[in-house]
Amino acid sequence: MNTAAPVVIVGAGPAGATAALSLAEAGISSVLLDDNGAAGGQVWRTGAADLGPPLAYTDARGDELRRDLKRHGDLIDHRTGHEVVGLFPDLRLWVLEGGETVTSLHPKAIVVATGALEVFAPVPGWTRPGVYGLGGLQALMKTSRVVPDGPVVLGGAGPLLRLVAAQLASFGAEIAAVVDAAPWPSSGQVLRLASQPGLLAKGLAFEWGLLRRGIPVHRGSAIVEVAGDEEADSVLVAPVDENWRPVDGPRRRLEARVVGLGYGVRSNVELTRLAGCEHTFSASRGGWHATRNRDMETTVENLFLAGDGGGIGGVEVALAEGVIAAASVSERLGQGDRLKTKAAKARGRMVDLVRFQDALADWSGVRPGILAGSTEDTIICRCEDVTRGEIAAAVAAGYTDIGPVKMNTRAGMGLCQGRTCTPALQAIMASETGRPLAEAGLPTSRAPLRPVPLKALAQLPLDEAVE
Amino acid sequence: MTRFRRTTPVQSLVSVTVDGRAMELPEGEVLAAALLVGGMGRFSDSVRVGEPRGPLCLMGSCFQCVAEIDGTPQVRTCRTAVRAGMTVALNAPSSASK
Amino acid sequence: MKQTEIYDSAVIGGGVMGCTTALHLARGGMRVVLVERGGLCGEATGRCGGTLSLMYVPAILVPYAIRGRELWKDAPRWLGRDVGFNDRHGLDIAFTDADGETLRAEMELRAAAGAPIEIIDGNQARKIEPALSKDIVAAAHCAQDGHALSYLSGVFFHRALARAGVDIRVGTDVFGVEGGDRGFVLRTAKQSIRARRIVLAGGVWMRKMIGWFGLDVPIIGRVTQETISERMPPILASGVRVFRDISLKQAANGTVLVGGGRGSRWIEDADRETVELDPAVVNQVMMNALGSARRAVPALAVARAVRMWTGIEGIAPDNMPVIGPLPGTADVFTIGCQRSGFTAGPFMGRLLADALLGRQPEMPIFAPAFDPARLLSMAPVDRERGVPTV
Numbered sequence: 001m002n003t004a005a006p007v008v009i010v011g012a013g014p015a016g017a018t019a020a021l022s023l024a025e026a027g028i029s030s031v032l033l034d035d036n037g038a039a040g041g042q043v044w045r046t047g048a049a050d051l052g053p054p055l056a057y058t059d060a061r062g063d064e065l066r067r068d069l070k071r072h073g074d075l076i077d078h079r080t081g082h083e084v085v086g087l088f089p090d091l092r093l094w095v096l097e098g099g100e101t102v103t104s105l106h107p108k109a110i111v112v113a114t115g116a117l118e119v120f121a122p123v124p125g126w127t128r129p130g131v132y133g134l135g136g137l138q139a140l141m142k143t144s145r146v147v148p149d150g151p152v153v154l155g156g157a158g159p160l161l162r163l164v165a166a167q168l169a170s171f172g173a174e175i176a177a178v179v180d181a182a183p184w185p186s187s188g189q190v191l192r193l194a195s196q197p198g199l200l201a202k203g204l205a206f207e208w209g210l211l212r213r214g215i216p217v218h219r220g221s222a223i224v225e226v227a228g229d230e231e232a233d234s235v236l237v238a239p240v241d242e243n244w245r246p247v248d249g250p251r252r253r254l255e256a257r258v259v260g261l262g263y264g265v266r267s268n269v270e271l272t273r274l275a276g277c278e279h280t281f282s283a284s285r286g287g288w289h290a291t292r293n294r295d296m297e298t299t300v301e302n303l304f305l306a307g308d309g310g311g312i313g314g315v316e317v318a319l320a321e322g323v324i325a326a327a328s329v330s331e332r333l334g335q336g337d338r339l340k341t342k343a344a345k346a347r348g349r350m351v352d353l354v355r356f357q358d359a360l361a362d363w364s365g366v367r368p369g370i371l372a373g374s375t376e377d378t379i380i381c382r383c384e385d386v387t388r389g390e391i392a393a394a395v396a397a398g399y400t401d402i403g404p405v406k407m408n409t410r411a412g413m414g415l416c417q418g419r420t421c422t423p424a425l426q427a428i429m430a431s432e433t434g435r436p437l438a439e440a441g442l443p444t445s446r447a448p449l450r451p452v453p454l455k456a457l458a459q460l461p462l463d464e465a466v467e
Numbered sequence: 468m469t470r471f472r473r474t475t476p477v478q479s480l481v482s483v484t485v486d487g488r489a490m491e492l493p494e495g496e497v498l499a500a501a502l503l504v505g506g507m508g509r510f511s512d513s514v515r516v517g518e519p520r521g522p523l524c525l526m527g528s529c530f531q532c533v534a535e536i537d538g539t540p541q542v543r544t545c546r547t548a549v550r551a552g553m554t555v556a557l558n559a560p561s562s563a564s565k
Numbered sequence: 566m567k568q569t570e571i572y573d574s575a576v577i578g579g580g581v582m583g584c585t586t587a588l589h590l591a592r593g594g595m596r597v598v599l600v601e602r603g604g605l606c607g608e609a610t611g612r613c614g615g616t617l618s619l620m621y622v623p624a625i626l627v628p629y630a631i632r633g634r635e636l637w638k639d640a641p642r643w644l645g646r647d648v649g650f651n652d653r654h655g656l657d658i659a660f661t662d663a664d665g666e667t668l669r670a671e672m673e674l675r676a677a678a679g680a681p682i683e684i685i686d687g688n689q690a691r692k693i694e695p696a697l698s699k700d701i702v703a704a705a706h707c708a709q710d711g712h713a714l715s716y717l718s719g720v721f722f723h724r725a726l727a728r729a730g731v732d733i734r735v736g737t738d739v740f741g742v743e744g745g746d747r748g749f750v751l752r753t754a755k756q757s758i759r760a761r762r763i764v765l766a767g768g769v770w771m772r773k774m775i776g777w778f779g780l781d782v783p784i785i786g787r788v789t790q791e792t793i794s795e796r797m798p799p800i801l802a803s804g805v806r807v808f809r810d811i812s813l814k815q816a817a818n819g820t821v822l823v824g825g826g827r828g829s830r831w832i833e834d835a836d837r838e839t840v841e842l843d844p845a846v847v848n849q850v851m852m853n854a855l856g857s858a859r860r861a862v863p864a865l866a867v868a869r870a871v872r873m874w875t876g877i878e879g880i881a882p883d884n885m886p887v888i889g890p891l892p893g894t895a896d897v898f899t900i901g902c903q904r905s906g907f908t909a910g911p912f913m914g915r916l917l918a919d920a921l922l923g924r925q926p927e928m929p930i931f932a933p934a935f936d937p938a939r940l941l942s943m944a945p946v947d948r949e950r951g952v953p954t955v
């Protein structure tokens with residue numbers, strides 16, 4: 001095991017793995033940490049065992065990536081099942097292995113490439129077993145080839161909605177309906193999406209896949225309730241306006257053995273928050289993310305950030321940013337500019353990709369009415385069982401900053417540390433105070449990010465020798 | 468009620484104890500996936516209201532899929548691989564106390 | 566209330582000290598505004614461990630701590646809500662004979678001041694708390710101990726204060742106070758606030774607040790850390806302290822809280838240094854604390870830590886509270902900087918309110934030992950030697 005690497009990369013998705021591979025090309029060794037059993041990240045997630053034929057609508061680049069990482073094993077120390085639970089402004093990392101042991105690393109430079117998290121919009125009944133994230137249903141297919149048995153209703157917005165529907169259908173799952181909060185894209189939006197013909201074609205392929213199988217797509221609609229005895233057995237679908245607020249109109253109840261929910265994705269900011277990086281809000285990039293300069297460096301020196309963790313851009317952007325971050329790290333370490341041309345090319349590609357992303361966000365990005373389906377009694381924080389009414393009451397009492405609201409309601413203070421409820425919490429605060437979403441603020445994150453055995457922290461050895 | 472099915476043949480099964488019951492689950496499989504296919508949906512009870520909960524994100528983020536595994540409370544089943552002889556307790560009191 | 570109207574009292578700082586003072590002033594008939602820049606009890610009070618103990622305080626504060634603890638027990642009556650009060654035995658344990666001797670000497674002073682503390686040996690300690698390590702050589706035992714859920718205090722104070730008619734201004738940072746012909750004017754980021762009387766209850770920010778009146782006092786900040794575990798089966802039935810090191814307790818919901826840890830720091834400027842706390846030190850202190858926790862209660866080795874945080878309290882060089890009239894400006898009072906201030910807080914606030922309302926306080930509150938004026942001639946804290954503990 002190579003512990004003399006000067007660089008640690010967190011996240012072995014497209015961005016992180018590409019950064020590691022680019023560094024290897026320049027002869028620089030790195031430690032690549034990821035909590036999964038295999039590299040690939042969200043988009044190229046895979047299971048351990050032999051899974052048979054590939055999943056529909058995926059490409060072979062994940063396998064290629066994993067082969068490349070193996071090939072560069074002399075320079076890339078890829079540690080699977082390693083979860084980073086602490087990242088501090090002095091570039092120290094705490095790494096949890098197998099939920100049992102913790103090591104401390106202290107490299108010269110870090111590339112954070114931790115990707116995105118799914119955004120949930122709580123509605124009555126969304127806490128019932130039988131309700132899953134769209135990404136969760138996808139993960140079951142990707143790692144285990146496990147699919148829902150019985151009618152499935154998928155609701156939400158964003159590209160994942162149709163992709164997951166098409167993938168599930170290709171495995172023979174019975175998709176009863178796709179409920180999309182976004183309306184048909186306008187002609188202007190389509191035109192701008194066409195700036196990336198390849199990506200637009202992909203989207204159309206999912207759409208065609210659904211059409212061909214006769215799967216109904218309810219546009220401009222949302223799931224406003226999940227009902228069932230103990231576990232989910234039906235959903236209520238209502239029409240919504242262009243801001244996703246439910247409006248009058250026919251409501252229908254659809255039988256559903258499995259419900260998939262997801263309203264797009266947002267950057268996973270827990271590490272950059274912990275490290276003390278400056279963050280900014282950008283609606284077209286999925287909300288809050290750390291700010292970076294064009295070399296992908298955050299406001300913390302020698303802490304770089306690539307991929308969806310720095311604002312949602314999708315897989316192609318993640319790949320480009322991985323290269324750019326690697327080039328910057330190489331230069332910073334005084335290892336010359338061998339990656340300069342590669343980085344310049346990547347920068348060129350990004351311009352168009354970002355335009356596509358803007359168009360996508362314009363069509364299906366999160367709208368202010370995202371919470372309108374919830375009621376007073378809807379549980380927002382699933383870890384501590386905090387309702388929308390309790391949060392609203394705290395805001396009404398004068399708690400207009402997210403920190404005091406968390407402390408006073410316990411929302412976001414449970415086991416998941418707010419990873420699930422933060423967007424909803426921010427949206428409630430915005431709607432209750434009448435301020436823009438961007439002013440609702442971002443909660444602080446605290447180490448350890450996951451439960452860590454006391455004995456592991458108590459015995460934390462001195463930093464593993466990282467040069 | 469089973470809500471999930473597996474679309475590929477299982478390579479090798481191992482014995483696991485789930486809530487005191489012996490089960491044969493695919494070795495190395497994501498435990499949450501294996502339990503879902505096995506017909507389990509309710510993994511834990513929420514801490515304040517005590518209502519049933521099950522996996523949500525299946526990517527290690529939400530902690531709604533936790534179970535007591537080999538005596539360790541609140542382990543994420545979606546981040547745990549099936550091992551021969553493991554003991555799993557869903558709705559374990561330690562994960563569900565007030 | 567219209568902006569031109571004048572409050573009888575403005576309390577600046579909404580921790581336990583400010584909240585209880587404001588509550589009792591309002592119940593005594595005053596028109597009161599409570600101004601807090603964050604949320605109620607969001608600093609030391611909400612971050613603290615919530616231990617209600619007589620074993621930490623300087624001996625002369627023991628009677629005050631006893632009453633404070635009783636008030637937390639009695640919270641449903643005066644606060645309207647039970648703040649998760651847990652009646653427990655307390656144990657302060659020592660691993661070496663030398664520590665055992667210092668422990669005995671300190672605890673005898675507290676016992677003489679009225680705390681029901683006795684010195685016992687390791688076996689007796691383990692009889693009371695079977696989870697304790699075999700390596701303990703001596704312990705102090707106090708039948709009056711326990712904890713309350715300090716993080717809930719802000720919500721409960723909020724309700725009680727609103728009901729008592731206190732004008733609560735959270736999210737309102739006070740920048741300074743000016744004296745005027747019609748009382749004082751508080752300058753805030755929002756509108757100005759007028760009041761005849763000022764109570765400074767700023768915790769570690771007390772030094773800055775006193776500075777508004779042209780005085781400099783050697784109050785310093787001490788950083789303390791807390792680490793909380795996930796919910797666990799019952800392990801600990803009493804409040805356990807490792808002498809001059811950490812405190813350990815398990816709440817009713819099963820979470821174990823580890824507070825303290827060797828190597829914690831003094832800071833001069835709480836505004837600046839909280840954001841600049843050296844992570845290497847913070848982490849080291851946490852590791853030290855968890856190491857001690859494990860040593861004291863071996864069964865905690867399997868516990869999993871889910872979160873760690875820091876809090877800062879204000880400390881005077883003699884480790885005594887800063888309560889009383891501010892020298893130089895009439896009608897300005899301070900309350901805070903009290904060791905184990907969560908324990909005694911509800912009582913101190915009530916005493917100050919009584920004094921300001923012209924009632925006879927149950928125990929002396931404008932005492933020379935608490936007098937802010939004493940600080941003007943006091944040398945700063947010697948960081949090496951720390952402050953006196955009893």
Ligand SMILES: Cc1cc2nc3c(=O)[nH]c(=O)nc-3n(C[C@H](O)[C@H](O)[C@H](O)COP(=O)(O)OP(=O)(O)OC[C@H]3O[C@@H](n4cnc5c(N)ncnc54)[C@H](O)[C@@H]3O)c2cc1C
Pocket residue numbers: 010011012013014015016033034035036040041042043044082083084085113114115116117118134135136138160163265268271306307308309314315318526
């Ligand atoms: C649930 C979900 C499903 C998605 N599915 C698709 C899809 O099918 N197709 C598509 O084009 N896009 C998908 N996306 C969008 C996806 O974000 C991008 O396509 C792309 O994967 C971004 O690449 P990345 O390298 O930035 O991040 P990711 O691919 O997300 O990789 C980040 C990696 O970091 C790991 N990680 C995170 N935190 C830590 C930590 N603390 N310690 C260790 N490792 C950590 C993660 O487990 C992950 O493996 C999905 C996003 C989400 C959230």
Ligand SMILES: Cc1cc2nc3c(=O)[nH]c(=O)nc-3n(C[C@H](O)[C@H](O)[C@H](O)COP(=O)(O)OP(=O)(O)OC[C@H]3O[C@@H](n4cnc5c(N)ncnc54)[C@H](O)[C@@H]3O)c2cc1C
Pocket residue numbers: 577578579580581582583600601602603604605606607608609610611612613614615616617618737738739740766767768769770788789790791824875876877878900901902903904905906907908909910
């Ligand atoms: C981590 C930790 C653990 C502790 N554990 C215990 C324990 O277990 N038991 C115990 O008895 N004691 C404990 N203590 C001590 C106890 O918490 C304090 O003594 C007590 O809470 C102090 O209360 P306070 O009201 O004086 O200060 P604080 O609670 O700090 O309140 C001061 C308030 O003033 C506000 N403020 C500051 N400046 C301004 C301004 N310019 N304008 C408006 N508002 C302002 C602040 O925002 C703050 O809310 C602990 C302390 C810490 C830090």
Ligand code: FES
Pocket residue numbers: 499521522523524525526527528529530531532533543544545546
């Ligand atoms: S299902 Fe979300 S953490 Fe396992």
